[in-house]
Amino acid sequence: MTAPGPTTASGPEGSPADQASALPPSADVVGSLSPSRASDFLTCPLLYRFRHVDRLPEVVSPDAVRGTVVHKVLELLFDLDAADRTAERSEAMLEPAWEQVVAERPEIAAQFEADGLDHEAWLATCRTVLARYFGLEDPRRLEPAERELYVETVTGSRLLLRGFVDRLDEAPNGMLRVVDYKTGRSPRPGFEAKALFQMKFYALVLWRTRGVVPSVLQLVYLGDGVVVRYEPDEADLLACERKVEAVWEAISEARTSGTWLPRKGPLCSWCSHRSLCPEYGGTPPPLPAADVAPGSVDGPGPVDLPDPVSLPRPPGPEPGRSAPPPPPPA
Numbered sequence: 001m002t003a004p005g006p007t008t009a010s011g012p013e014g015s016p017a018d019q020a021s022a023l024p025p026s027a028d029v030v031g032s033l034s035p036s037r038a039s040d041f042l043t044c045p046l047l048y049r050f051r052h053v054d055r056l057p058e059v060v061s062p063d064a065v066r067g068t069v070v071h072k073v074l075e076l077l078f079d080l081d082a083a084d085r086t087a088e089r090s091e092a093m094l095e096p097a098w099e100q101v102v103a104e105r106p107e108i109a110a111q112f113e114a115d116g117l118d119h120e121a122w123l124a125t126c127r128t129v130l131a132r133y134f135g136l137e138d139p140r141r142l143e144p145a146e147r148e149l150y151v152e153t154v155t156g157s158r159l160l161l162r163g164f165v166d167r168l169d170e171a172p173n174g175m176l177r178v179v180d181y182k183t184g185r186s187p188r189p190g191f192e193a194k195a196l197f198q199m200k201f202y203a204l205v206l207w208r209t210r211g212v213v214p215s216v217l218q219l220v221y222l223g224d225g226v227v228v229r230y231e232p233d234e235a236d237l238l239a240c241e242r243k244v245e246a247v248w249e250a251i252s253e254a255r256t257s258g259t260w261l262p263r264k265g266p267l268c269s270w271c272s273h274r275s276l277c278p279e280y281g282g283t284p285p286p287l288p289a290a291d292v293a294p295g296s297v298d299g300p301g302p303v304d305l306p307d308p309v310s311l312p313r314p315p316g317p318e319p320g321r322s323a324p325p326p327p328p329p330a
């Protein structure tokens with residue numbers, strides 16, 4: 001196999017990230033990485049291969065679609081006048097948001113129908129999750145600086161880091177708060193590192209592009225109404241940068257060798273590719289020829305979309321934590 005060589009910023013298919021990128025198509029980067037892709041590789045290199053090299057289709061779960069729809073409502077909610085940002089108005093936005101998602105991806109409706117999913121019951125779960133948001137924040141008191149913000153930067157080793165930030169709040173003094181909504185449940189205490197990695201990744205990119213270390217990274221878990229907050233510093237973000245570079249190096253080595261090892265774990269239960277996984281008696285398909293072409297790029301994929309899907313929490317006791325409604329940045 002051929003090692004990934006210098007390539008351009010844009011993938012071949014023009015993902016949302018490619019379309020949002022301010023980099024010229026000829027930008028000289030070695031590849032691109034988003035928090036989700038990095039996280040996929042850290043979870044299981046073979047999963048990364050199936051998703052981002054083979055680009056195999058995956059079953060879209062009702063939970064994942066709920067995440068997409070609720071994210072859409074929370075994005076559009078702030079288009080309304082502040083006084084109108086009520087739970088009732090947001091609830092009325094659910095069905096149009098669902099229709100918008102289905103218009104973009106009709107296969108989701110087809111799959112729901114084939115699975116015999118009760119649409120009304122599923123929509124009710126969306127309402128429950130959305131209602132929980134209003135117990136955590138009062139959107140009438142917030143004016144986000146940005147929503148679904150595409151961020152990108154190129155590291156010293158010419159790696160393009162990019163992703164979409166759910167919400168960015170900016171205080172009059174320039175302090176930044178990065179907010180990410182998760183429609184799943186919060187991780188158990190001590191298991192927040194994975195989610196915080198994503199947030200530190202965004203903070204790193206914002207620091208590199210704006211020169212400001214965000215003051216607060218805030219994860220809003222709508223599955224159980226918990227808010228996790230973290231105050232990063234420069235050392236955190238430098239450590240994150242080293243980790244991201246190391247992940248990219250490992251991905252490049254896997255591409256060069258063609259060796260993508262499975263890493264069995266609790267999340268295998270939710271993996272769409274178990275039938276192809278050696279850990280479950282399967283055989284991966286041959287690697288696509290395009291992956292070995294010089295200049296191949298870590299191209300577009302689900303990870304380049306806003307990431308509404310919260311992976312299931314490993315079994316364990318409830319967090320037992322509650323959080324007060326977070327105030328806006330000072």
Ligand code: SF4
Pocket residue numbers: 044046047262263264265267268271272273274277278279280
């Ligand atoms: S089943 Fe588990 S080990 Fe196999 S590819 Fe999926 S996540 Fe990796």
